[in-house]
Amino acid sequence: MSARQWRKLGDALAPTHRVLTPDFLGSGENPPWPTGEPFHFQQDLEAAGELLSGVEGPVHLVGHSYGGLIALALARTAPAKIRSLAVYDPVAFGVLYDTRDPEGLANLVLASAHPLFSDDAQGGSDAWFEVFVDYWNGPGSWRAMAPSAQEAFLRVGRKVYLEVSTLMKDRTPLSAYAAITAPSLLLFGERSPAAARRLVTLLGTAIPNATVQAVANAGHMGPITHAGAVNAELTRHILAATAGRSA
Numbered sequence: 001m002s003a004r005q006w007r008k009l010g011d012a013l014a015p016t017h018r019v020l021t022p023d024f025l026g027s028g029e030n031p032p033w034p035t036g037e038p039f040h041f042q043q044d045l046e047a048a049g050e051l052l053s054g055v056e057g058p059v060h061l062v063g064h065s066y067g068g069l070i071a072l073a074l075a076r077t078a079p080a081k082i083r084s085l086a087v088y089d090p091v092a093f094g095v096l097y098d099t100r101d102p103e104g105l106a107n108l109v110l111a112s113a114h115p116l117f118s119d120d121a122q123g124g125s126d127a128w129f130e131v132f133v134d135y136w137n138g139p140g141s142w143r144a145m146a147p148s149a150q151e152a153f154l155r156v157g158r159k160v161y162l163e164v165s166t167l168m169k170d171r172t173p174l175s176a177y178a179a180i181t182a183p184s185l186l187l188f189g190e191r192s193p194a195a196a197r198r199l200v201t202l203l204g205t206a207i208p209n210a211t212v213q214a215v216a217n218a219g220h221m222g223p224i225t226h227a228g229a230v231n232a233e234l235t236r237h238i239l240a241a242t243a244g245r246s247a
Contacts, residue, residue, distance in 0.1 A: 002028030005224050006062065009231045013238065017060070022051055024066070026159040039162035041066070041170070045073050058083035058182075060238045064223045065089055066163055069170075072203075076179040084241030086185040086234050089196040089220050094172040096199050104198030111135035112168060123165065124157025126150070132164070136193060136220040177206045184210040185237040187230065189218035196220060211237075 003021035010019040024044045026033030033039060048070050052059065060083050063071030068090025075085045096104040111117055114131050122128045129150070133142040142150070153160070184207045188200040197214075204212035213233065218226040 033159040040166045060084045079181045082182040088187040094170045098173040104195045107194035123161030186212045189222040190214045191219040
């Protein structure tokens with residue numbers, strides 16, 4: 001929900017790289033998203049694109065989940081600006097619909113078919129987050145979270161719901177990602193939902209210079225729960241791309 005999850009990675013790269021870790025609209029250090037205001041994930045993409053256009057030279061892009069979707073979109077629409085790309089469990093679900101991937105779609109429907117998932121009146125509520133978080137992390141995950149962590153989710157709940165409800169309608173085809181020319185590291189958690197594992201594997205067949213890799217014993221929140229392993233792979237990839245060699 002905020003750029004704080006990348007703090008350790010940023011600290012590791014700061015001696016050799018200028019590190020930017022922007023928050024999405026309505027999250028982190030940004031003002032809350034206005035109550036009742038509509039939202040589409042394209043607005044976060046446009047904001048990230050404006051930031052990218054103001055940075056001199058090609059950049060290394062890193063993104064997780066929703067951030068991974070935004071990073072993929074930037075990399076395919078502005079390939080000349082990207083030196084390397086690394087994503088973990090990006091939610092580019094259009095790939096599953098385009099390829100009609102049976103395993104991925106069957107898993108995705110476990111969340112999308114739940115009555116609360118698309119209930120606008122409940123979107124971003126405690127009940128909605130229970131469905132959402134438990135899909136990604138396993139049954140009981142929401143209730144097992146510390147109250148302070150639940151409160152952090154609920155503070156941005158409506159914005160998260162609007163992100164999810166619009167990205168679920170994204171139908172960007174697999175072929176569109178062939179426009180990504182930068183060296184790309186595509187990570188998924190070994191224990192992530194099948195939808196995430198399948199779409200990352202499919203992306204690896206479309207992006208010309210891609211490496212697909214599973215993170216052992218990690219789930220969807222691997223960049224937090226397995227930060228050491230994930231950050232080591234990200235750092236290796238970025239440093240190799242900086243040096244102009246294969247990771």
